[in-house]
Amino acid sequence: xxxxxxxxxxxxxxxxxxxxxxxxxxxxxxxxxxxxxxxxxxxxxxxxxxxxxxxxxxxxxxxxxxxxxxxxxxxxxxxxxxxxxxxxxxxxxxxxxxxxxxxxxxxxxxxxxxxxxxxxxxxxxxxxxxxxxxxxxxxxxxxxxxxxxxxxxxxxxxxxxxxxxxxxxxxxxxxxxxxxxxxxxxxxxxxxxxxxxxxxxxxxxxxxxxxxxxxxxxxxxxxxxxxxxxxxxxxxxxxxxxxxxxxxxxxxxxxxxxxxxxxxxxxxxxxxxxxxxxxxxxxxxxxxxxxxxxxxxxxxxxxxxxxxxxxxxxxxxxxxxxxxxxxxxxxxxxxxxxxxxxxxxxxxxxxxxxxxxxxxxxxxxxxxxxxxxxxxxxxxxxxxxxxxxxxxxxxxx
Amino acid sequence: xxxxxxxxxxxxxxxxxxxxxxxxxxxxxxxxxxxxxxxxxxxxxxxxxxxxxxxxxxxxxxxxxxxxxxxxxxxxxxxxxxxxxxxxxxxxxxxxxxxxxxxxxxxxxxxxxxxxxxxxxxxxxxxxxxxxxxxxxxxxxxxxxxxxxxxxxxxxxxxxxxxxxxxxxxxxxxxxxxxxxxxxxxxxxxxxxxxxxxxxxxxxxxxxxxxxxxxxxxxxxxxxxxxxxxxxxxxx
Ligand SMILES: Nc1ncnc2c1ncn2[C@@H]1O[C@H](COP(=O)(O)OP(=O)(O)OP(=O)(O)O)[C@@H](O)[C@H]1O
Ligand SMILES: [Mg+2]
Numbered sequence: 001x002x003x004x005x006x007x008x009x010x011x012x013x014x015x016x017x018x019x020x021x022x023x024x025x026x027x028x029x030x031x032x033x034x035x036x037x038x039x040x041x042x043x044x045x046x047x048x049x050x051x052x053x054x055x056x057x058x059x060x061x062x063x064x065x066x067x068x069x070x071x072x073x074x075x076x077x078x079x080x081x082x083x084x085x086x087x088x089x090x091x092x093x094x095x096x097x098x099x100x101x102x103x104x105x106x107x108x109x110x111x112x113x114x115x116x117x118x119x120x121x122x123x124x125x126x127x128x129x130x131x132x133x134x135x136x137x138x139x140x141x142x143x144x145x146x147x148x149x150x151x152x153x154x155x156x157x158x159x160x161x162x163x164x165x166x167x168x169x170x171x172x173x174x175x176x177x178x179x180x181x182x183x184x185x186x187x188x189x190x191x192x193x194x195x196x197x198x199x200x201x202x203x204x205x206x207x208x209x210x211x212x213x214x215x216x217x218x219x220x221x222x223x224x225x226x227x228x229x230x231x232x233x234x235x236x237x238x239x240x241x242x243x244x245x246x247x248x249x250x251x252x253x254x255x256x257x258x259x260x261x262x263x264x265x266x267x268x269x270x271x272x273x274x275x276x277x278x279x280x281x282x283x284x285x286x287x288x289x290x291x292x293x294x295x296x297x298x299x300x301x302x303x304x305x306x307x308x309x310x311x312x313x314x315x316x317x318x319x320x321x322x323x324x325x326x327x328x329x330x331x332x333x334x335x336x337x338x339x340x341x342x343x344x345x346x347x348x349x350x351x352x353x354x355x356x357x358x359x360x361x362x363x364x365x366x367x368x369x370x371x372x373x374x375x376x377x378x379x380x381x382x383x384x385x386x387x388x389x390x391x392x393x394x395x396x397x
Numbered sequence: 398x399x400x401x402x403x404x405x406x407x408x409x410x411x412x413x414x415x416x417x418x419x420x421x422x423x424x425x426x427x428x429x430x431x432x433x434x435x436x437x438x439x440x441x442x443x444x445x446x447x448x449x450x451x452x453x454x455x456x457x458x459x460x461x462x463x464x465x466x467x468x469x470x471x472x473x474x475x476x477x478x479x480x481x482x483x484x485x486x487x488x489x490x491x492x493x494x495x496x497x498x499x500x501x502x503x504x505x506x507x508x509x510x511x512x513x514x515x516x517x518x519x520x521x522x523x524x525x526x527x528x529x530x531x532x533x534x535x536x537x538x539x540x541x542x543x544x545x546x547x548x549x550x551x552x553x554x555x556x557x558x559x560x561x562x563x564x565x566x567x568x569x570x571x572x573x574x575x576x577x578x579x580x581x582x583x584x585x586x587x588x589x590x591x592x593x594x595x596x597x598x599x600x601x602x603x604x605x606x607x608x609x610x611x612x613x614x615x616x617x618x619x620x621x622x623x624x625x626x627x628x629x630x631x632x633x
Contacts (some may be wrong), residue, residue: 008517018505236533298501301462302515302562305483393461394497395453 009308012299015294016312017319023288027320030284033277034324034373035109038366040273042332042358044266045365049344050357052255052261057191058138059248062094066217066234066242072253074107074215075349079242081212086239093219096134101220103132106204106213109350110175112164120134120280122350123167124196125161125175127204135218139193144169144184149200152207155184157194159353163342167197192251195342195352218247229397254345273351274373277324281377285317289385296385297393306386313340313382314375321374332366333358402503408434408471409570409602410459415468416625417454428454430625435460438569441596441603443613445631446622452606453574456533457574460493461485461605468469473569490518494563498575500555502547502562508534509543519566537591553584560591561591564601578614624628 020027067077072222084104087093106127111120131245133139147153161167173180180199188194205211221230231244289296296309337358345352417429428451436442436459444452457463458470461477472492474558480488502511512530521529534543537557539574547555556576573592577585593615595601605616613619620627
């Protein structure tokens with residue numbers, strides 16, 4: 001009898017969807033309403049996805065990062081060469097054939113004009129030792145060559161090169177009274193590094209009067225699971241005053257502000273638009289119910305219960321929801337996916353280039369949202385359909 | 398009004414003291430006022446009366462798709478007013494076959510699927526449903542039209558599918574609201590032949606609302622609406 005119930009519901013759904021082509025007008029309006037919500041929702045969140053992807057791209061759980069005690073960002077941290085050496089002697093630090101894999105790094109920001117507006121923006125300028133390339137192992141020269149130390153040569157990330165005027169191989173730039181020559185462009189697996197300019201740490205320290213001070217120390221550990229004992233040991237070492245965190249967690253924290261902002265803004269906009277779409281759907285489904293009144297009354301006269309009728313209206317609203325979700329998702333994907341932009345990274349007060357990323361999971365979320373809106377939109381009309389006075393509807397009133 | 402048949406045969410439908418009042422705006426219209434009716438099993442009853450006299454209203458009350466303002470309708474001893482909405486729906490599926498003037502077939506379904514529709518409420522397996530629907534279509538002379546959709550059938554054929562749909566679950570009573578009202582004489586006669594055969598050979602109880610005296614003579618008896626009750630003679 002249960003199978004039979006399902007069969008009844010399915011056949012009423014079939015009858016109701018079968019007459020959908022006669023209601024394309026209202027159905028289309030509702031579908032487009034859902035699609036618009038999903039478009040905006042997916043568009044907003046694709047910003048977050050894209051930003052997080054870039055920032056977190058090269059995070060690694062077996063890399064630790066040390067900054068001055070209490071610092072939350074590299075720019076306002078400072079670590080001495082001595083401290084960096086002591087860190088290198090800690091247990092659980094990975095050693096290769098040249099010793100501990102520890103990379104003290106200088107980070108500051110310089111001005112460069114944007115290619116589009118020619119207005120100055122901050123670009124992160126990082127100084128690394130040759131050990132830095134063991135830690136940042138995704139960095140590859142894609143144009144020109146590697147810098148030679150001590151010669152004022154720089155390599156630029158390909159996103160920085162694309163965004164800022166003058167960051168072309170062969171060009172010379174002046175910062176802090178020194179002349180810098182761009183000798184190469186590097187890629188880093190699409191990660192944050194691609195928005196930076198790199199040179200050797202000592203040259204940078206000299207040019208910008210940093211003595212032997214660094215901003216941070218990156219440490220490759222023997223494994224992801226040894227982080228805690230490494231951290232305990234470093235933070236209890238009386239010779240050191242540093243905070244230690246996992247590199248991937250540090251990067252994740254950098255995305256939190258923008259992610260929260262986008263989630264809230266996207267949520268509010270999706271809510272307001274969603275409300276509009278739900279009202280549109282309620283309208284469309286009421287229209288559908290009244291145009292199907294005779295058919296519903298006939299089914300009810302034959303002995304079909306209220307439940308199959310109710311479910312059939314909900315099913316139709318959900319079909320419209322899914323259709324709108326898929327439509328909105330496709331449009332979002334075509335319109336936004338890969339859209340190149342940049343935003344201020346609050347941790348470095350400098351630009352991070354990224355692409356909107358309409359990911360499969362976002363598309364699923366968008367469709368689920370539309371489905372939910374469809375459910376809301378279908379509820380009241382479905383109840384009306386179920387409670388339709390049969391005799392009156394058959395009469396055609 | 399009681400009829401002499403009711404004394405001997407089992408009463409299938411007993412309507413007593415039926416009142417139906419519609420409220421529109423401020424005013425209320427009394428359509429039925431204290432109507433009495435007994436329909437014995439095996440009856441073929443024609444209901445006549447001027448337009449607006451309450452014929453369809455009464456048929457809908459007997460079929461359980463509308464509720465009386467007061468009074469009682471008993472069907473084989475069960476009081477319809479005591480049933481809730483879902484009990485009433487299940488009762489309709491088992492016991493009542495409706496034939497409407499405008500047939501009300503579902504346009505997107507074939508003749509076969511239209512006729513099978515009420516069988517979904519019976520619990521018969523798929524093969525049995527198909528067999529019964531085909532048999533019903535054969536009975537109404539449309540064995541060769543099973544795959545047709547309503548739009549591909551003539552008005553008379555559509556109504557015959559409507560008859561097949563009404564009888565396919567083998568209900569106790571057929572309620573026909575002007576079943577020939579939309580058909581020409583020839584097609585109408587074919588439907589009346591069918592109804593007469595269903596009554597005469599298969600023992601189906603039939604209540605038929607009609608405007609057409611030509612149709613009414615096919616019934617075993619005729620009752621007329623007069624001021625919200627039924628009488629045996631048409632008021633002149
Ligand atoms: N839902 C309704 N609301 C208000 N009045 C109604 C409603 N349904 C029917 N009526 C009125 O009740 C009266 C009887 O209607 P009914 O359809 O039963 O008449 P009928 O005898 O079947 O007429 P016809 O021969 O034209 O089909 C009419 O005056 C009609 O206007
Ligand atoms: Mg009528």
